[in-house]
Amino acid sequence: MFEQEDDIVERVIRQLRRPVSIDPGVDARVMHEIASDAAPESPARRPLLRSLPWLAAAAVLAAVVVARPWTRGGNGADAFQFVLVAPQAASVSLVGDFNDWDPARSPMQTAQGVWATVVQLTPGRHRYAFLVNGVEWRADPSAPRAMDDEFETPSSVVTVGGRGS
Amino acid sequence: MMLTALLIVAQVAAQDPRLERLDPETRSLVVAVVDSARAAGLPTEPLVQRALEGATKGAPGTRIIAAVRRLTVDLGVARTALGPRSTAPELDAAAAALRAGATPQLLSELREARQPPLTMALSVLADLVASGVPADSASAVVLALAPNAGDADLVEFRRAVERDISLGAPPGAAAAVRALNTGIRFTGADAGPGQPPPRPPSRP
Numbered sequence: 001m002f003e004q005e006d007d008i009v010e011r012v013i014r015q016l017r018r019p020v021s022i023d024p025g026v027d028a029r030v031m032h033e034i035a036s037d038a039a040p041e042s043p044a045r046r047p048l049l050r051s052l053p054w055l056a057a058a059a060v061l062a063a064v065v066v067a068r069p070w071t072r073g074g075n076g077a078d079a080f081q082f083v084l085v086a087p088q089a090a091s092v093s094l095v096g097d098f099n100d101w102d103p104a105r106s107p108m109q110t111a112q113g114v115w116a117t118v119v120q121l122t123p124g125r126h127r128y129a130f131l132v133n134g135v136e137w138r139a140d141p142s143a144p145r146a147m148d149d150e151f152e153t154p155s156s157v158v159t160v161g162g163r164g165s
Numbered sequence: 166m167m168l169t170a171l172l173i174v175a176q177v178a179a180q181d182p183r184l185e186r187l188d189p190e191t192r193s194l195v196v197a198v199v200d201s202a203r204a205a206g207l208p209t210e211p212l213v214q215r216a217l218e219g220a221t222k223g224a225p226g227t228r229i230i231a232a233v234r235r236l237t238v239d240l241g242v243a244r245t246a247l248g249p250r251s252t253a254p255e256l257d258a259a260a261a262a263l264r265a266g267a268t269p270q271l272l273s274e275l276r277e278a279r280q281p282p283l284t285m286a287l288s289v290l291a292d293l294v295a296s297g298v299p300a301d302s303a304s305a306v307v308l309a310l311a312p313n314a315g316d317a318d319l320v321e322f323r324r325a326v327e328r329d330i331s332l333g334a335p336p337g338a339a340a341a342v343r344a345l346n347t348g349i350r351f352t353g354a355d356a357g358p359g360q361p362p363p364r365p366p367s368r369p
Binding site for chain 1: 228
């Protein structure tokens with residue numbers, strides 16, 4: 001019985017390993033569509049509604065974070081929503097340059113394991129991380145990592161730009 | 166005696182209250198670094214934030230001081246390379262780019278090649294290196310994109326490279342191929358001048 005299953009698995013693997021021929025122009029066309037879709041506004045400044053597919057994808061993964069701007073505030077600051085899917089967490093705080101690395105400033109609210117909060121970000125490069133259960137530092141798996149992790153805990157980076165966005 | 170006491174009081178009064186989260190010894194050294202940076206005309210907020218990050222993460226004082234000093238040096242190098250009119254966000258991003266392996270020469274070339282602000286270009290450069298793209302390749306690509314690409318284009322470029330890497334492409338090749346797709350001739354380490362362009366990564 002197991003041999004029969006192994007044979008099926010082998011056949012599936014062989015099918016999956018078969019080379020797939022792709023039109024060499026497909027990549028350029030896809031990138032063109034993406035570029036034309038993104039042109040009117042920065043991908044980093046889309047309304048929250050357009051980031052919902054990200055949230056759907058996040059729900060599939062164990063922990064995925066999405067940071068997307070929400071609304072424009074004063075002093076050139078944008079409101080960014082940060083989301084972390086962490087069903088097992090009892091508490092999550094967003095901590096970074098924008099809140100003086102104070103875990104009490106941006107506690108995240110949860111709905112069925114999806115943690116979220118909104119913070120104002122001014123233009124510039126901001127380092128941040130998530131503090132889970134008050135003890136565990138987590139980087140944002142969907143954002144660039146900060147290279148200068150001199151404190152031996154992971155941090156991520158979000159950059160709020162200006163020109164052409 | 167009285168003068169010394171007054172100076173100490175003045176220093177404490179001028180000290181950023183946020184730094185009270187540091188232990189007294191670390192705080193006094195961080196304050197000294199911050200004061201010297203301020204006197205040199207460098208932005209001090211990134212230094213304060215680096216110290217606060219260390220405090221929140223429970224780092225030892227020596228490590229916090231070392232991190233703040235190193236960032237001060239990087240900000241100074243960045244300011245020299247980018248010029249005295251550089252903004253604080255530009256210098257902060259440039260410090261990250263330097264840490265990633267960009268050279269001061271590249272920062273100066275970016276300043277010449279691109280209208281300000283340079284914040285996003287510098288940040289994308291640092292992010293590409295963090296994704297595994299060799300520093301010289303990332304530098305070459307960002308410098309080539311800099312004259313005409315908007316911030317949104319740079320962000321999209323970085324995301325495309327990250328997608329390719331997540332699909333298994335070697336980071337240097339991913340950056341090179343994406344650069345070729347934008348129409349620029351890539352001359353980074355993975356495809357030096359005179360070399361044929363790298364093949365696009367095969368898709369599963």
